[in-house]
Amino acid sequence: MTELSPILKQATPVRVDHGAGCYLYDTDGRRYLDFTAGIGVTSTGHCHPTVVAAAQAQVARLIHGQYTTVMHKPLLELTERLGAVLPEGLDTLFFANSGSEAVEAALRLVRQATGRPNVVVFHGGFHGRTVAAATMTTSGTRFSAGFSPLMSGVHVAPFPTAYRYGWSEAEATDFALRELDYLLATLTSPAETAAFIVEPVLGEGGYIPGNTRFFQGLRERADRHGILLVFDEIQTGFGRTGKFFGHQHFDVRPDVITIAKGLASGFPLSGIAASRELMAKAWPGSQGGTYGGNAVACAAAVATLDVIEAEGLVDNAAVRGAQLRSGVEQLATKAIGDVRGLGLLVGAEFTTATSEPDTATATAAQKAAVDKGLLLLTCGAHMNVVRMIPPLIVTDTQVDDALAIWSEVLAEL
Numbered sequence: 543m544t545e546l547s548p549i550l551k552q553a554t555p556v557r558v559d560h561g562a563g564c565y566l567y568d569t570d571g572r573r574y575l576d577f578t579a580g581i582g583v584t585s586t587g588h589c590h591p592t593v594v595a596a597a598q599a600q601v602a603r604l605i606h607g608q609y610t611t612v613m614h615k616p617l618l619e620l621t622e623r624l625g626a627v628l629p630e631g632l633d634t635l636f637f638a639n640s641g642s643e644a645v646e647a648a649l650r651l652v653r654q655a656t657g658r659p660n661v662v663v664f665h666g667g668f669h670g671r672t673v674a675a676a677t678m679t680t681s682g683t684r685f686s687a688g689f690s691p692l693m694s695g696v697h698v699a700p701f702p703t704a705y706r707y708g709w710s711e712a713e714a715t716d717f718a719l720r721e722l723d724y725l726l727a728t729l730t731s732p733a734e735t736a737a738f739i740v741e742p743v744l745g746e747g748g749y750i751p752g753n754t755r756f757f758q759g760l761r762e763r764a765d766r767h768g769i770l771l772v773f774d775e776i777q778t779g780f781g782r783t784g785k786f787f788g789h790q791h792f793d794v795r796p797d798v799i800t801i802a803k804g805l806a807s808g809f810p811l812s813g814i815a816a817s818r819e820l821m822a823k824a825w826p827g828s829q830g831g832t833y834g835g836n837a838v839a840c841a842a843a844v845a846t847l848d849v850i851e852a853e854g855l856v857d858n859a860a861v862r863g864a865q866l867r868s869g870v871e872q873l874a875t876k877a878i879g880d881v882r883g884l885g886l887l888v889g890a891e892f893t894t895a896t897s898e899p900d901t902a903t904a905t906a907a908q909k910a911a912v913d914k915g916l917l918l919l920t921c922g923a924h925m926n927v928v929r930m931i932p933p934l935i936v937t938d939t940q941v942d943d944a945l946a947i948w949s950e951v952l953a954e955l
Contacts, residue, residue, distance in 0.1 A: 553578075553919055554912045561588025564933050564940050566917065575944055576917045577932045582745075582777045582887075585804030586849045587933040593807045596845035600838045609637070609835040616840035623847050624815070627786050629796060634821040637813040637835035641776040641802040642670030644812040645739075647829065648798050649674055651816065652737035652770045655823035659694075660730040662722070664701040664740045666747030666923070669774055678739060681747035682923050697730045701744060702756050705880045705891065711753055719759045732767035737798075742788030742884075745777040748922035749882060749889030749929050757792040770797040770820075776812070777887070780804035781850055781934050784860030784885035791884065804934070807846045809839035855934040859885045862936050869945040870930070875952050877903050888930045891922065899924035907951050916947040 559569045564587055566574045579585070586593055600616060607614040621635055638644055649661065661678070663669070668681040677692040679685045686692060699722045702714035709717070726732050738760050744750040764771045773796040778788030782804055785791055789799070797820060802812035810833075850856065863885035870890055871881045877900065879893035892904040904926040911918045911928075921927050930944070 553908070554917055556912070556917065563587040563590075564936050572915070574912075574915050574917050575940060575947070577930045577944055578917045578919050579931050579933045580808060581803070581919065582782060582931045583803045584808050585780055585782070585934045586807045586846055586855070587935040588808075590807060590845075590849055590935075592849050593842050593845045596841045597809065597838050600841035604837045606833070607837050608832060610830050614837045614840075616837050616844060617835045620840045620843050620847075623844055627847070628815050629787065629790070629799065631817050632796070632799060632815040634818045635813050635815050636821070636829045637811065637840075638831055639810045639833050639836075640670070640812055641800065642672040642675040643831070643834075644776065644800040644802055644814050645669045645675045645678065645774065646672060648739070648772050648800050648814045649678070649737075650828055651798065651814065651821065651824050652772060654825050654828060655820055656736040656768070656770065658734050658736040660697060660735045661695060661737045661739055662697050662699050662725065662730065662735060664718075664738075665698050666701050666703060666744045666750065667739075667741050667774070668744070668746035669739065669741075679746075681744065681921075682925075685746075697725055697735075699725050701740075701747075701750065702753060703744075703748075703750050705750075705882070708897075712755075715753060715756045715759075718756055722760075722763065726763075726767070732769060735767065735769050737770040737772050738764055739772040739774060741774045742778045742792065743783065743887055745887075746921050748891065748927045749887050751882065751884045752792065754792045754794075757789065757794040761794050764797075772796065772798040772800070775799045776802040778884075780846070781856040781859050782885055782887060782931075784856065784863050786856055788884065805846065806839050806843040807849075809836070809842040811836065811839040811843055850934070853935065858936070859934045862886060862932070862938065862941055863888065865938060865941050866930060866932070866945070869941065870948065873945065873949050873952055875955070877952070877955060883930075886930075886932055886934060886936070889921065889927045890930075891927045893926070899926040901926045903955060904928050907955060910951045910954065911947060914947045914950060916944055916951075 566576045663678045669675045669678040676686040700718040702718040704711045704714040773789045798816045880891040892900040894900045
């Protein structure tokens with residue numbers, strides 16, 4: 543009898559029958575308030591009628607049209623529609639399937655475009671599980687251990703994680719920028735550095751937002767040395783943070799962004815965006831793939847953009863995110879050392895009385911929430927951060943319901 547790999551550990555015991563909006567329903571009919579959103583994927587909620595209708599219609603017309611062989615309408619329409627929301631100057635797209643593929647495509651582009659071998663990533667970042675993406679991932683050893691040697695040419699600089707260092711944000715930012723300069727003086731010459739690759743908010747690393755001075759410091763150094771600045775917007779894009787892209791909170795211009803997750807409301811679709819001038823520097827044959835830009839996924843992505851615009855979901859993420867974070871902060875007990883986030887990315891870090899990571903209590907809280915009908919996940923290097931990632935359609939009542947359950951959980955720990 544065949545079965546799934548035993549290494550695929552489930553965060554919850556829920557066996558889903560169907561989903562609708564912010565809710566999942568198990569095979570016994572029990573309803574769960576889903577504040578995982580498929581790890582930030584189901585941006586318009588589960589089975590949004592507009593997305594379902596678009597996908598159903600496309601399935602009946604064309605399921606797969608390999609996009610280096612033929613062109614199809616959903617791909618062309620999506621490319622055009624993204625022009626209205628992409629950062630200024632990023633007017634060319636390459637589509638793939640997963641976040642890891644997008645990150646590797648961005649890596650390939652920046653190395654080919656600059657002729658430089660090295661990249662700098664930032665401590666706590668998550669970029670994927672394929673070899674290059676895992677090499678660039680420093681949010682936990684579980685993503686890169688056991689299949690060395692990894693890719694060469696990756697150097698790690700600090701991210702301004704003020705809470706972990708025990709400093710103010712200003713002190714952490716000073717340290718991070720100073721250490722980046724030291725890294726460029728000692729480990730990777732600017733002349734051999736193709737790009738800085740960074741998340742606007744560390745995702746798997748613990749839901750830690752960056753800040754304006756840090757990201758503008760990266761931009762200034764990139765411009766000074768001819769280095770490209772890549773924002774990994776896979777989890778922070780498409781309204782999740784309360785702006786369309788996470789980097790827009792920090793008044794900084796990227797050279798490349800990677801996109802995935804919330805782009806297609808659950809259908810596998812990812813990509814990179816860059817200027818035409820930069821994208822044209824990729825070597826012939828370096829971009830492609832059998833399933834990239836799938837017709838059904840592209841149709842779902844167009845419908846997702848329709849829903850985000852029609853229902854004002856970017857603004858809703860900002861308002862509901864502030865409500866959620868405020869509620870989590872007010873409910874925080876002594877077991878929670880820090881509450882942080884941006885938009886509908888909210889994390890509560892569990893620590894001991896001596897400020898050490900408290901994985902056991904975070905795990906207990908996450909499991910207790912599931913038992914009470916609220917689906918949550920953990921993250922962070924020690925998996926001691928409980929994260930809340932509701933769909934962008936979440937209402938004020940649903941946020942209040944989640945906070946009521948969270949209050950019960952904390953009271954019983």
